[in-house]
Amino acid sequence: MKFDLAIVGAGVLGSFAALEALRKGKRVLLLDAGVIARGATVRNFGQLVPSGMALGPWRELGIRSLSIYRQLQPMVGGAIWQQGSTYIASTPEEAMLLEEMHAIDCAHNYRSQLLTPNQCMEKMPALRAEYCHGGLYYPDEMSAESGQLMPRLWSLLSANPALTLRPGTLVRDIRERDGSVEILTSSNESLRADQALICCGHLLNQLYPDITQHDQMKLCKLQMLRSESVPGIRLPGNLLTGLSIRRYEAFHSCPSYPVLPQPVLDPRYGEFGIHMLFRQSADGSIIIGDSHEYFPANDVTSIDYEVREDINQLMLEEARNILKLPHWRMTSCWNGYYSQDMSGQKVLLRSVSEKIHLVTGIGGKGMTTGPALMQNVVQQLLRGEALTLPREHSYA
Ligand SMILES: Cc1cc2nc3c(=O)[nH]c(=O)nc-3n(C[C@H](O)[C@H](O)[C@H](O)COP(=O)(O)OP(=O)(O)OC[C@H]3O[C@@H](n4cnc5c(N)ncnc54)[C@H](O)[C@@H]3O)c2cc1C
Incomplete structure (x- = not known):
């Protein structure tokens, strides 16, 4: 089976990218090296605090993320709540x-x-x-019990027949071949998709290390x-x-x-x-x-x-x-x-090729801003655009 989008890494960035791709009617392959989520996404405070974000696009992404969390709230049984x-x-x-x-x-x-x-x-x-x-x-700000949120979000995602979740699958290589993307796992399985999105968190030495391990990361x-x-x-x-x-x-x-x-x-x-x-x-x-x-x-x-x-x-x-x-x-x-990208953009958003894309280095703001950022990223990919940060609007 060929997927529309393969996502490597199912922390907050990869999982919310999957949610958006499903919402857009796509067939999604979501892979994670962990049998359960083990990265920053389940080790954090779960403070969803746009108030702390730099004014401009980051605060705005935080505010938009709150509304995505609010929609998700009834489906994740108490793992997200609003007490300010x-x-x-x-x-x-x-x-x-x-x-x-x-x-x-x-x-x-x-x-x-x-x-x-x-x-x-x-x-x-x-x-x-x-x-x-x-x-x-x-x-209006919210909190999440991240250790509960992620298993519930993975179950919710995998209840959708358009999504294939593959926990415990380490991706060792991704390359473009014959007009699509080939994903090679550590057990030598080969999987195919139209596009791939890598959300590898701080594990930067596996896929495209020459791009992710730059001087300002x-x-x-x-x-x-x-x-x-x-x-x-x-x-x-x-x-x-x-x-x-x-x-x-x-x-x-x-x-x-x-x-x-x-x-x-x-x-x-x-x-x-x-x-x-x-x-x-x-x-x-x-x-x-x-x-x-x-x-x-x-x-x-x-x-x-x-x-x-x-x-x-x-x-x-x-x-x-x-x-x-x-x-x-x-x-x-x-x-x-x-991982934290210290360059001006404050996240690494990069289209490695026409069909392979990278998002990592979001630092300490991934829970707060990740859902809206990834909504934006997936929409850009589906329009065939290279990845960029959204421009500043007013918060209202
Ligand atoms: C202690 C702590 C407190 C924090 N508190 C907050 C907070 O209160 N509010 C806030 O907004 N943010 C907070 N953050 C930041 C936030 O947790 C991160 O920004 C966010 O979780 C990053 O998400 P991610 O999806 O990029 O990475 P991760 O959650 O690390 O997920 C990356 C996933 O990719 C997988 N992966 C990597 N390489 C491969 C591969 N080759 N094949 C298969 N799978 C692969 C890994 O297994 C992992 O599951 C905190 C972070 C920490 C560590």
């Missing part, structure tokens, strides 16, 4: 940034609401009063922790804090961002790219993170696979300055990896 995102300022200067961002949101018709310190404390009594200098709330290692269930504590939606306000690109557009005083913190917070985010799961446990260590993609031997205890301790120390919890017992810690 709340940013908490830890200094008066960060609170000023939140006010400026709220004005930007109003100008672009993106709903946000400024919160006084008292309103923040009412919403989340576990916040430390001395940390909180005000908040900004985005009611980095691999990023992140560490995360999960607490035991914390009875009596409610943290609705996504909780983002002072270090996130400083890190997230959206806030770079605020007039006072360039004069924001440096935080008085151990320099290792900067060295390990630590900013503090929290998200509570349905069982009451809290995901706490995260750190960012960068490695050059063209030297895969440079990456390390260890969970560093010193980084975990730094994150927990700052977490304790933000929240007052009845206990700080952790049940697990893990790391995740993504």
